[in-house]
Amino acid sequence: MSTATVRQAEPAVSSGQFRRRPVPTSRRLRQLGRHVVLVAICAAFFLPFTIMLLTSFKMPTDIFHVPPRLLPVHWVLSNYRQAFSSMPFGRYLGNSVLLVVLNVGGTLVSCPLVAYALAKLKWPGRGVVFTVVLSAMMLPPQVTMVPVYLIWSKLGLVNTFWPLFAPSFFGTPFFIFLLRQFFRNVPDDILEAARIDGAGEFRTYWQIVLPLAKPALATAAVFQFVWTWTDFVNPLIYIHDNSKFTLSIGLYNFFSEHGVEWGPLMAACGMFTLPAILIFVFAQRYFISGISTTGLK
Amino acid sequence: MATNVRQGAGLGAARRRREALIGLAFASPFLIGIVVFTAGPIIASAYYSLTNFNIFQSPVWVGLGNYRHLFHDDLFYKALWNTGVLMVIGVPVQLALALIVALGLSFQVRGQPLYRALVYLPSVVPMVTATYLWRWLLNSQYGTVNRILGALHLPQPDWMGDPLWTKPAVMLIVFWGIGTTAVIYLAALKQVPRDLYEAAEVDGAGIWWQFRRVTWPMISPVTLFQLIVGLIAALQVFAQPYLLAQQRLNATSGGPDNSLLTYSMYLFQNAFIYLKMGYASAMAWVLFLITLVLTAIVLRSSRRWVHYEE
Numbered sequence: 001m002s003t004a005t006v007r008q009a010e011p012a013v014s015s016g017q018f019r020r021r022p023v024p025t026s027r028r029l030r031q032l033g034r035h036v037v038l039v040a041i042c043a044a045f046f047l048p049f050t051i052m053l054l055t056s057f058k059m060p061t062d063i064f065h066v067p068p069r070l071l072p073v074h075w076v077l078s079n080y081r082q083a084f085s086s087m088p089f090g091r092y093l094g095n096s097v098l099l100v101v102l103n104v105g106g107t108l109v110s111c112p113l114v115a116y117a118l119a120k121l122k123w124p125g126r127g128v129v130f131t132v133v134l135s136a137m138m139l140p141p142q143v144t145m146v147p148v149y150l151i152w153s154k155l156g157l158v159n160t161f162w163p164l165f166a167p168s169f170f171g172t173p174f175f176i177f178l179l180r181q182f183f184r185n186v187p188d189d190i191l192e193a194a195r196i197d198g199a200g201e202f203r204t205y206w207q208i209v210l211p212l213a214k215p216a217l218a219t220a221a222v223f224q225f226v227w228t229w230t231d232f233v234n235p236l237i238y239i240h241d242n243s244k245f246t247l248s249i250g251l252y253n254f255f256s257e258h259g260v261e262w263g264p265l266m267a268a269c270g271m272f273t274l275p276a277i278l279i280f281v282f283a284q285r286y287f288i289s290g291i292s293t294t295g296l297k
Numbered sequence: 298m299a300t301n302v303r304q305g306a307g308l309g310a311a312r313r314r315r316e317a318l319i320g321l322a323f324a325s326p327f328l329i330g331i332v333v334f335t336a337g338p339i340i341a342s343a344y345y346s347l348t349n350f351n352i353f354q355s356p357v358w359v360g361l362g363n364y365r366h367l368f369h370d371d372l373f374y375k376a377l378w379n380t381g382v383l384m385v386i387g388v389p390v391q392l393a394l395a396l397i398v399a400l401g402l403s404f405q406v407r408g409q410p411l412y413r414a415l416v417y418l419p420s421v422v423p424m425v426t427a428t429y430l431w432r433w434l435l436n437s438q439y440g441t442v443n444r445i446l447g448a449l450h451l452p453q454p455d456w457m458g459d460p461l462w463t464k465p466a467v468m469l470i471v472f473w474g475i476g477t478t479a480v481i482y483l484a485a486l487k488q489v490p491r492d493l494y495e496a497a498e499v500d501g502a503g504i505w506w507q508f509r510r511v512t513w514p515m516i517s518p519v520t521l522f523q524l525i526v527g528l529i530a531a532l533q534v535f536a537q538p539y540l541l542a543q544q545r546l547n548a549t550s551g552g553p554d555n556s557l558l559t560y561s562m563y564l565f566q567n568a569f570i571y572l573k574m575g576y577a578s579a580m581a582w583v584l585f586l587i588t589l590v591l592t593a594i595v596l597r598s599s600r601r602w603v604h605y606e607e
Contacts, residue, residue: 034404041401042415048473049418051441052430068444110326122313123320129328136335140533140588142564142581146345146574147338153352170330201319230423232536237569248425255544262433269426276421284414287421291477292484 056080056267063262079263083271086264087253088243096229096246099164103228104221106168107175111220112213114171115179116205120191130180136173149237163238164231168224175220178290182216183209219290222283226276247272346578356575363579373580375555376563379464379538383559384531387468392523395475396516399482413483417476428540431470432457460556463541467557470537478523485519486512514604521599528591532584535561560584 055063056079058072083089117123118130152163186209194204210217235246251272254265280287321328346363348356367373402413419427434441435456443453454462493511502510538559542552549566551558564584568577 031406034401034406035408037401038404038406038412041398042412045416045419045473045476047441048430048434051434055433064439068439068441110330113323114327117320117323121316121320121323123317123324126320126324129324132331133327136331138529138588138592139335139339140529140581140584142533142561143342143585144335144338146568146578146581147341148334149568150341150352150574151333151338167330167334169326170334171327176327201323205323226421230421230425232423232425232540237565248423251425251429252543260432262436265429266433269429273422273426276423277418280418280421281414284410287417288413288480291480 052266052270056270079267082264083268087250092245092247092250100225100228102165103168104224107220107224110169110171111175112179114176116183118180119183133173133176159240164234179216219286222286229276342578345575346582348575350574351572363576376558376560380560382464388527388531391475395478396482398479402483403486416479419473420476424536428537435466458553460554463552463556467537485516489515517603521603533561534559
């Protein structure tokens with residue numbers, strides 16, 4: 001629709017009220033009040049991060065001190081040292097990174113191809129396949145979980161990385177849908193011009209369409225990154241060998257019969273979370289656009 | 298497209314056939330994948346659900362035996378109840394909180410993108426980290442939450458030990474991650490035409506009535522979408538209760554009094570710990586059926602409360 005009018009429009013609550021109250025001080029007060037509300041909301045969301053970080057720098061005596069202390073008395077790095085020594089952190093990290101690279105690669109190879117076929121090419125059954133893409137997004141993964149496990153088991157590939165990355169090379173419905181929405185907005189004239197110039201269908205796709213789709217591809221890539229990085233269920237199902245653990249299932253190492261080592265666990269959690277936060281900070285607009293595209297049609 | 302198609306009927310047909318082949322070629326990764334990883338497994342799952350199957354021996358046909366057994370399985374009912382509680386209480390509260398936060402974020406203030414980013418940030422945190430972190434925050438003796446409650450002279454529940462409080466603990470973790478929902482609501486709020494508010498104001502509507510008469514109907518399609526997505530996610534909730542109940546990896550703990558044993562956890566246990574693949578498949582089909590029925594009910598009811606323009 002008309003983005004110009006949308007962008008000018010004032011957000012819901014504030015609309016039109018200041019016209020009646022031209023007094024600057026009351027407006028400033030209102031603004032201040034809004035900031036107070038927003039800071040309070042954000043503080044609630046951010047507090048857990050603060051506790052994680054502070055706990056990771058505390059000695060056990062500080063962690064379990066009564067009465068509680070918010071800040072560490074002695075800032076120590078021993079929890080981080082212990083996080084590295086009490087589990088093969090580097091190895092788990094390497095496994096997680098490898099899976100992220102393979103999954104993002106698979107998604108970027110397969111999903112745009114399929115999305116392009118659904119958006120711009122004419123072939124029998126296109127409508128049906130698009131419906132299948134939509135329904136596949138609704139299907140509970142539990143329904144296919146057992147048979148898919150049995151396939152990998154028959155292939156002798158349980159307890160390898162194959163089940164954790166190979167499916168991404170066949171396309172993920174969510175990303176196919178996202179990219180299809182994007183490709184639909186690419187004008188047909190551009191494609192027709194390329195074809196008249198003698199470019200084959202694949203060259204048109206590779207040299208014209210894909211470069212145009214960089215923002216949408218980036219959106220798919222960052223989402224796939226975070227999904228793979230944070231995936232818990234699939235490694236839990238498929239990986240049994242300690243040396244093949246990803247970080248998400250490796251963190252259990254801090255649970256022992258004696259209880260939980262909270263300091264090292266929080267240090268490891270922090271290091272595990274940091275890449276996801278960094279990619280969000282640097283690629284925020286792709287996250288937001290991805291959410292609004294798929295969430296709002 | 299159609300400019301030079303009609304140079305001759307034969308040429309047109311050839312070209313159409315070429316186009317069809319190219320289209321199928323482009324779509325082939327998905328076509329292969331959907332057969333191998335979805336369609337085939339769906340059929341296989343339906344078959345396994347009618348058998349006893351432990352991977353090591355070939356499936357033994359039992360007809361509807363697994364489904365009949367479900368109706369006499371106390372843990373199945375327990376898991377259904379636990380999931381139902383998390384869904385019926387959790388999803389509406391989740392949507393309400395997300396909408397309130399989105400309304401706050403829609404204030405026109407400086408630094409709004411920063412506020413939005415902070416609210417969204419927990420959504421990218423790995424579920425494992427989020428759950429372990431909340432296990433620590435909710436630690437009954439040393440956790441921040443109980444220390445705050447103590448300072449306010451409020452009761453300090455035993456979040457992990459008291460069957461009554463384990464579900465609120467799961468919900469707190471879920472609520473921490475409502476950033477995605479809030480961002481979708483925020484985008485919807487920005488789409489509401491401003492002149493509607495002006496018209497409402499001319500009619501003398503206050504803030505509440507503006508919300509009731511303008512905002513709520515205008516964003517109701519988004520609420521419907523979020524409700525369905527939320528219900529489906531709640532039916533499948535696994536990682537948070539699993540990790541809250543977890544003592545060691547792969548332990549089959551369902552938390553105190555199995556109060557954390559959700560449907561997906563029980564299905565997972567049957568499939569991968571007890572290796573009752575047939576029974577787990579039957580559970581998966583029942584879950585699918587519940588999902589379809591709930592979605593259909595919500596869609597049906599939506600005619601009465603969802604407002605579409607045009």
